Amino acid sequence: MAKKLGLRETYAAMTRGVNWTPSYVKEEEAFPYHQFEGIKIHDWDKWEDPFRMTVDNYWKYQAEKDRRLYAVLDSFSQNQGHLNISDARYLNAIKIFLQGVTPLEYMAHRHFMFISRYIPGPGTRMAALCQSIDELRHTQIEIHSMSPYNKYYSGFHSMRQMHDRVWYLSVPKSYFDDAVTAGPFEFLTAISFSFEYLLTNLLFVPFMSGAAYNGDLPTTTFGFSAQSDESRHMTLGLQVIKFLLEQDEANVPIVQRWLDKWFWRGYRLNALVAAMMDYMLPKKVMSWKEAFELYFEQQMLDGLFPDLARYGIKPPMGVEQAIKEKEKISHEVYWTLYSFGFAAAFNTWIPTASEQDWMTQKYPETFDKYYRPHFEKAQKIADQGGRFFMLGLPQLCQVCQIPMLFTEPDDPGKICFRSTTYQGEKYHFCSDGCKQIFEWEPQKYVQSWLPVHEIYKGNCGGPTVPEVLAWYGIQPGDNGEYQGSVDQQNWANWHKDLATV
Amino acid sequence: MSATTIAGHTAKERFIGVDLQDNEEARRIVRAIVRDNPEAKVSQIPGLIKVTCHHQLDIKRATVEQELHHEWDTQEFNLIIISYVGDIQEWDDDHILVKWNTD
Numbered sequence: 393m394a395k396k397l398g399l400r401e402t403y404a405a406m407t408r409g410v411n412w413t414p415s416y417v418k419e420e421e422a423f424p425y426h427q428f429e430g431i432k433i434h435d436w437d438k439w440e441d442p443f444r445m446t447v448d449n450y451w452k453y454q455a456e457k458d459r460r461l462y463a464v465l466d467s468f469s470q471n472q473g474h475l476n477i478s479d480a481r482y483l484n485a486i487k488i489f490l491q492g493v494t495p496l497e498y499m500a501h502r503h504f505m506f507i508s509r510y511i512p513g514p515g516t517r518m519a520a521l522c523q524s525i526d527e528l529r530h531t532q533i534e535i536h537s538m539s540p541y542n543k544y545y546s547g548f549h550s551m552r553q554m555h556d557r558v559w560y561l562s563v564p565k566s567y568f569d570d571a572v573t574a575g576p577f578e579f580l581t582a583i584s585f586s587f588e589y590l591l592t593n594l595l596f597v598p599f600m601s602g603a604a605y606n607g608d609l610p611t612t613t614f615g616f617s618a619q620s621d622e623s624r625h626m627t628l629g630l631q632v633i634k635f636l637l638e639q640d641e642a643n644v645p646i647v648q649r650w651l652d653k654w655f656w657r658g659y660r661l662n663a664l665v666a667a668m669m670d671y672m673l674p675k676k677v678m679s680w681k682e683a684f685e686l687y688f689e690q691q692m693l694d695g696l697f698p699d700l701a702r703y704g705i706k707p708p709m710g711v712e713q714a715i716k717e718k719e720k721i722s723h724e725v726y727w728t729l730y731s732f733g734f735a736a737a738f739n740t741w742i743p744t745a746s747e748q749d750w751m752t753q754k755y756p757e758t759f760d761k762y763y764r765p766h767f768e769k770a771q772k773i774a775d776q777g778g779r780f781f782m783l784g785l786p787q788l789c790q791v792c793q794i795p796m797l798f799t800e801p802d803d804p805g806k807i808c809f810r811s812t813t814y815q816g817e818k819y820h821f822c823s824d825g826c827k828q829i830f831e832w833e834p835q836k837y838v839q840s841w842l843p844v845h846e847i848y849k850g851n852c853g854g855p856t857v858p859e860v861l862a863w864y865g866i867q868p869g870d871n872g873e874y875q876g877s878v879d880q881q882n883w884a885n886w887h888k889d890l891a892t893v
Numbered sequence: 894m895s896a897t898t899i900a901g902h903t904a905k906e907r908f909i910g911v912d913l914q915d916n917e918e919a920r921r922i923v924r925a926i927v928r929d930n931p932e933a934k935v936s937q938i939p940g941l942i943k944v945t946c947h948h949q950l951d952i953k954r955a956t957v958e959q960e961l962h963h964e965w966d967t968q969e970f971n972l973i974i975i976s977y978v979g980d981i982q983e984w985d986d987d988h989i990l991v992k993w994n995t996d
Contacts, residue, residue: 398986442981453971593976604940616914619975677938691978694907699994715901
């Protein structure tokens with residue numbers, strides 16, 4: 393019997409070995425999209441994929457991952473697992489995940505399918521094909537993992553409609569729309585490298601560990617199942633960057649510009665994750681600041697960037713500001729979500745006394761001085777039977793679409809406003825980074841679908857809050873204060889037999 | 894490049910590593926990693942084991958098989974890996990090597 397092929401030979405046979413040169417049509421007709429961005433590729437055979445994933449192995453391992461996951465989901469549902477999470481408050485982070493992230497997985501599925509069709513290199517096409525199928529799997533396993541909660545908790549019911557319409561969800565939506573409307577190499581730099589390699593650990597690793605700590609079996613399980621694919625996606629991202637930089641020196645400034653743009657875009661998107669991590673996990677694994685220091689500063693700035701320096705690549709625009717902001721953003725974002733919580737498809741609350749003490753300990757420079765006073769004010773109102781809401785609509789950043797809530801890098805007491813004029817119109821930004829990104833491509837960002845503007849233009853169901861909420865698909869109980877909410881009352885009721893006081 | 898040129902950032906010693914699911918299979922594989930990479934540091938957060946090294950991390954099939962007491966295909970590593978830091982330099986039938994490209 394012939395000896396089985398090794399990994400290296402199998403990979404070569406199943407990628408380059410099944411590639412062919414088109415003869416019925418010209419090469420540029422078969423692959424029309426890979427040149428207009430100015431990227432120069434001389435030799436696609438220089439592409440290396442260390443994972444050496446081939447179709448036969450791909451199905452084998454993905455099937456095993458799914459078998460492990462669905463066994464867990466079955467036992468979770470059979471055993472009323474939802475009663476064993478740390479607290480019903482926790483699930484609000486998972487609602488944001490379902491509304492904000494799951495639809496992005498689907499968009500990634502679509503666009504990696506496009507990449508796997510239109511990039512001329514067979515190795516790249518194979519990696520993109522696997523990733524496309526992965527992303528569809530992630531969409532499905534996330535929906536399946538979270539659906540057991542939909543039977544018992546509010547806010548899980550209309551993620552597709554919400555993703556397209558709700559104000560805070562335009563942040564992730566517009567981020568991905570920006571990527572899929574770019575050229576193929578910019579898309580790969582944006583999603584495969586800047587998101588998957590540079591930043592995704594911040595979303596998936598400490599957050600999924602948080603799910604594990606809070607007893608959320610389905611999320612931990614799909615999270616780790618997805619992350620096992622994610623490691624392969626990280627590799628694709630790093631390969632893309634190294635390949636582009638090694639192919640031609642002229643690619644270096646183009647890649648640097650994309651890196652500058654997409655680090656800042658991805659980092660701003662992660663501001664929502666910062667708030668989820670610090671405020672929505674009743675049992676906490678690590679603070680946003682600690683996660684940022686480990687997964688970004690140590691692993692990327694100290695680890696990766698010295699490797700990229702030999703190509704002439706510098707750490708991206710805005711890194712210094714991101715480092716300064718690690719003391720602030722989770723608090724600034726959560727306070728905004730709390731203030732506008734009447735229009736969100738999840739509940740918000742004042743952190744408990746012990747949670748606020750944890751913030752003081754984790755953020756000694758900022759929490760007591762700048763953020764605790766907000767919650768003390770909100771508590772005073774709550775003690776009188778009220779609830780603090782900001783009744784009005786926030787101004788949004790034209791690029792990241794986050795409300796203007798971030799403060800000046802060196803002054804946590806002052807909101808940061810930037811603006812520029814383009815063709816006689818004034819545009820507003822949350823930061824120097826977002827302003828710079830606009831100025832690089834104003835024709836693109838003048839088209840932003842800004843939820844607040846659209847409400848004022850009459851495009852969102854009507855002029856009143858209840859009409860807009862109905863148009864968003866938000867049902868009574870999904871939104872507003874957690875204390876006294878449907879979820880809180882149900883949770884108290886389900887656990888009343890355990891009450892000791 | 895000196896990372897210390899970034900304002901507000903204190904550079905620490907560079908490392909590479911893998912984040913693995915905290916399960917029985919992974920715990921045995923971690924034992925194999927530690928045998929082959931004596932400088933490896935193992936730490937844990939809920940659900941997850943983090944293994945880091947300062948220079949390189951080499952996961953060898955032969956050692957993993959000794960710890961698992963059965964045959965192990967290096968691609969089965971796909972089932973337990975959550976994330977990694979570094980650059981995967983080699984992944985073949987015998988080992989998986991993670992390191993940076995520059996010292």
